Amino acid sequence: MSTHTISLLVENHSGALSRIAGLFSSRGYNISSLTVAETDDATVSRMTIIVSGEEEILEQIVKQLNRLIDVIKVIDFANEEAIEREMLLVIVDTSKSNRHEIIELGTIFGARIAAVAPTSITIEIMGTRRHLDDFVAMIKPYGIKEIVRSGTIALAQSRK
Amino acid sequence: MRKTGAQILIDALIREKVKVLFGYPGGVVIPIFDVLYDTKELTFILTRHEQAAAHAADGYARATGEVGVCLATSGPGATNLVTGIATAFLDSIPMVAITGQVASPLLGTDAFQEADIVGISRPITKHNYLVKTIDELPLLLKQAFHIARTGRPGPVLVDIPIDVSRAVLDDYHYPESASIRSYRPNVVGHTRQIKRAAEAINTAKKPLIFAGGGIILSGAHGKLLELAEKTNIPVTTTLMGLGGFPGTHPLFIGMPGMHGSKTANFALQECDLLISVGARFDDRVTGYVAKFAPNALIIHLDIDPAAISKIIKVDIPVVGDAKNILTSLNPMVKPRAADAWNDQIKEWRGGQLFTFTDSTTEIKPQQVISTLYRITGGEAIIATEVGQHQMWTAQYYVFDKPRRLLTSGGLGTMGFGMPAAMGAAMSHPGIPVIDIAGDGSIQMNIQELATLSLNRIPVKIVILNNSYLGMVRQWQELFYHKRYSSTCLRGGSLCQECVGTGECKKPYIPDFIDLARSYGIAAFRVETPDQVEQTLRDGLAVDGPALMEFIVAREENVFPMVPAGRPIDEILEGS
Ligand SMILES: Cc1cc2nc3c(=O)[nH]c(=O)nc-3n(C[C@H](O)[C@H](O)[C@H](O)COP(=O)(O)OP(=O)(O)OC[C@H]3O[C@@H](n4cnc5c(N)ncnc54)[C@H](O)[C@@H]3O)c2cc1C
Ligand SMILES: Cc1ncc(C[n+]2csc(CCOP(=O)(O)OP(=O)(O)O)c2C)c(N)n1
Numbered sequence: 220m221s222t223h224t225i226s227l228l229v230e231n232h233s234g235a236l237s238r239i240a241g242l243f244s245s246r247g248y249n250i251s252s253l254t255v256a257e258t259d260d261a262t263v264s265r266m267t268i269i270v271s272g273e274e275e276i277l278e279q280i281v282k283q284l285n286r287l288i289d290v291i292k293v294i295d296f297a298n299e300e301a302i303e304r305e306m307l308l309v310i311v312d313t314s315k316s317n318r319h320e321i322i323e324l325g326t327i328f329g330a331r332i333a334a335v336a337p338t339s340i341t342i343e344i345m346g347t348r349r350h351l352d353d354f355v356a357m358i359k360p361y362g363i364k365e366i367v368r369s370g371t372i373a374l375a376q377s378r379k
Numbered sequence: 380m381r382k383t384g385a386q387i388l389i390d391a392l393i394r395e396k397v398k399v400l401f402g403y404p405g406g407v408v409i410p411i412f413d414v415l416y417d418t419k420e421l422t423f424i425l426t427r428h429e430q431a432a433a434h435a436a437d438g439y440a441r442a443t444g445e446v447g448v449c450l451a452t453s454g455p456g457a458t459n460l461v462t463g464i465a466t467a468f469l470d471s472i473p474m475v476a477i478t479g480q481v482a483s484p485l486l487g488t489d490a491f492q493e494a495d496i497v498g499i500s501r502p503i504t505k506h507n508y509l510v511k512t513i514d515e516l517p518l519l520l521k522q523a524f525h526i527a528r529t530g531r532p533g534p535v536l537v538d539i540p541i542d543v544s545r546a547v548l549d550d551y552h553y554p555e556s557a558s559i560r561s562y563r564p565n566v567v568g569h570t571r572q573i574k575r576a577a578e579a580i581n582t583a584k585k586p587l588i589f590a591g592g593g594i595i596l597s598g599a600h601g602k603l604l605e606l607a608e609k610t611n612i613p614v615t616t617t618l619m620g621l622g623g624f625p626g627t628h629p630l631f632i633g634m635p636g637m638h639g640s641k642t643a644n645f646a647l648q649e650c651d652l653l654i655s656v657g658a659r660f661d662d663r664v665t666g667y668v669a670k671f672a673p674n675a676l677i678i679h680l681d682i683d684p685a686a687i688s689k690i691i692k693v694d695i696p697v698v699g700d701a702k703n704i705l706t707s708l709n710p711m712v713k714p715r716a717a718d719a720w721n722d723q724i725k726e727w728r729g730g731q732l733f734t735f736t737d738s739t740t741e742i743k744p745q746q747v748i749s750t751l752y753r754i755t756g757g758e759a760i761i762a763t764e765v766g767q768h769q770m771w772t773a774q775y776y777v778f779d780k781p782r783r784l785l786t787s788g789g790l791g792t793m794g795f796g797m798p799a800a801m802g803a804a805m806s807h808p809g810i811p812v813i814d815i816a817g818d819g820s821i822q823m824n825i826q827e828l829a830t831l832s833l834n835r836i837p838v839k840i841v842i843l844n845n846s847y848l849g850m851v852r853q854w855q856e857l858f859y860h861k862r863y864s865s866t867c868l869r870g871g872s873l874c875q876e877c878v879g880t881g882e883c884k885k886p887y888i889p890d891f892i893d894l895a896r897s898y899g900i901a902a903f904r905v906e907t908p909d910q911v912e913q914t915l916r917d918g919l920a921v922d923g924p925a926l927m928e929f930i931v932a933r934e935e936n937v938f939p940m941v942p943a944g945r946p947i948d949e950i951l952e953g954s
Contacts (some may be wrong), residue, residue, distance in 0.1 A: 229561075233509070234507070234509070237498065238501055245502060275688075278688075279685065279688075282684050282685035282687075285684065285685070286683065286684070287561075288505070288506040288559065288561060288562050290561055291560060291561040
């Protein structure tokens with residue numbers, strides 16, 4: 220099993236997402252992370268997909284993505300250095316524990332406090348998937364009330 | 380020019396040089412049919428089922444190389460097209476399917492006869508469109524035809540809501556070009572790769588050409604012949620490639636794979652260089668993949684980058700159009716004289732590529748096909764259904780020219796042949812168009828006898844009646860202890876009355892002869908071998924459609940056979 224981060228530039232219209240998702244689902248592959256949004260050109264969206272599977276099959280899927288009419292460009296970061304970022308919002312229970320301890324932990328991870336309430340605080344944090352995973356592991360014992368992750372976005376590292 | 384959406388559609392079809400349109404009306408396409416009522420530039424054929432309209436468009440495309448077009452209403456009309464679209468998709472056939480859709484404001488509301496056909500057809504089309512406004516209709520139609528016929532061809536569906544068909548566009552122009560930024564199929568092969576391929580060919584000891592449907596789609600048959608004759612390299616073609624290389628040529632060694640020739644399969648396993656041109660290494664061909672062509676360096680010429688190394692690891696990929704690539708490659712290869720490898724192939728081959736034991740008491744299905752080949756001199760377009768008769772056709776009708784065999788290889792769709800033949804006949808090819816059918820398959824689109832009859836479309840139907848779903852029965856005989864569960868078409872469902880007695884006294888239903896006659900179609904039944912040739916001649920001589928039913932040996936099997944998933948040199952041969 221290997222994990223690929225794949226970045227796609229696609230035509231910004233209905234149906235594109237479904238065709239792309241279909242290439243993964245028809246092989247029984249689950250997309251573990253997916254982000255989509257318009258680029259500076261309103262007719263083009265950028266999609267970032269993270270998926271795990273057999274190496275040869277992922278290579279095959281990348282070729283098939285290239286073949287879709289709605290897909291303008293495919294970059295497989297298996298072969299290129301990328302800068303990857305993800306955002307996370309988490310509401311942590313503060314009823315039983317020390318609010319300051321949690322805030323301190325957040326500071327170490329470079330997080331910010333997005334909101335404070337009598338028995339909870341909402342923390343926002345940005346970083347790599349790995350960084351966010353580590354943070355979640357640390358914060359979990361305090362009691363997570365709700366959590367959301369944005370999914371990873373990625374760009375190839377510029378050398379110029 | 381001021382035109383309605385429906386008028387724009389028909390105008391676009393005419394500008395795309397569509398000569399026949401196959402379809403079926405319904406509520407949301409009435410505006411389109413209203414325009415057709417006065418259209419003289421193209422012929423409309425009303426089928427009796429939308430599936431047949433799709434297969435007919437497909438058959439027309441296979442026979443002519445042009446884009447086939449079908450038209451259906453929303454909901455059930457559109458879903459009835461699905462099997463036909465999938466059939467075209469798996470064999471890379473250029474086709475445009477037009478469907479009506481409920482009015483745009485009603486989309487997604489479970490409106491009357493609403494089905495999300497764009498969603499349903501997404502995995503079985505090369506591309507599809509829901510037209511949202513009349514402004515985008517001309518460009519989307521242009522793009523649909525462009526996508527269908529270029530690169531690796533395939534079906535494209537265009538779904539047109541009724542309000543778009545009814546709307547008016549004031550300044551209609553049909554676009555000159557489709558210009559799609561994200562779609563630029565690569566047609567010219569990479570020069571360095573072509574050079575590498577030439578070097579490999581020039582140094583190989585036991586080279587073999589393995590050609591597929593891509594030869595026919597590309598029109599590369601002339602270049603393929605040139606390559607083979609210059610180098611004396613033997614040629615095998617897939618089922619889809621039959622006719623892409625002359626079947627009577629001494630270098631031709633038959634189809635490979637599950638029901639291929641022993642020579643082709645041995646050659647694949649022995650060769651040291653496999654030159655694959657427009658073939659996709661289907662599992663019916665490769666058998667157990669890990670043991671396929673174990674000694675060979677593999678060159679793969681294909682227009683679809685996604686076809687390369689999909690199944691088999693390729694050593695020298697060349698992406699591009701087969702005809703283009705061969706045009707560059709042929710001058711780079713050195714002439715090669717026939718040598719020990721050619722002798723080896725000749726020895727494997729012996730006399731005929733395929734043989735069967737004939738009989739004087741019962742009609743052997745292979746005999747009917749051989750006789751048909753002989754009396755047509757190979758000059759016919761042959762459509763098939765799916766099953767044993769399809770394989771016997773591939774084995775015993777010899778195809779010297781491309782676009783003469785119309786068969787559903789990838790999806791294996793029973794019910795394909797008769798409507799496909801109908802589509803082909805509408806191109807007025809000047810040679811007979813014949814559907815070779817099993818008694819099971821023919822019943823899947825039997826309603827099209829009405830279309831043939833009413834339009835006097837001169838399709839000749841040859842039914843090889845073994846009163847079994849023969850291909851499935853063969854698997855049950857060989858791999859399921861002769862438990863013929865639901866494959867006999869004489870008894871009712873799961874009938875087991877013959878078990879122990881070996882005899883079935885039930886009459887066959889339907890009586891194909893009475894049935895054909897009730898449709899106004901000339902019909903002949905033959906039960907003895909001595910009548911086979913004369914009946915074929917009589918049937919072919921009929922002016923208009925005709926049906927010939929041959930009562931054949933019931934439990935004849937297709938051999939050679941490589942059991943599914945086995946290496947292709949593990950061949951079962953008949954007695
Ligand atoms: C009952 C049954 C039994 C069968 N048994 C056998 C059997 O024994 N042997 C056998 O061979 N088949 C058999 N088949 C058919 C089999 O299932 C496949 O359909 C067939 O082998 C595929 O043929 P192909 O590889 O030529 O591919 P096709 O489906 O014809 O694909 C064409 C290939 O050419 C490429 N191409 C398209 N256009 C171009 C171009 N312009 N230039 C270059 N490349 C191009 C495409 O990208 C694709 O890769 C059987 C089918 C049925 C239903
Ligand atoms: C639409 C469809 N349903 C089921 C099958 C599975 N199938 C493959 S061959 C076959 C039997 C075909 O019987 P018949 O048309 O009588 O031809 P024969 O094999 O007897 O020549 C069946 C049921 C299929 N290929 N297509």
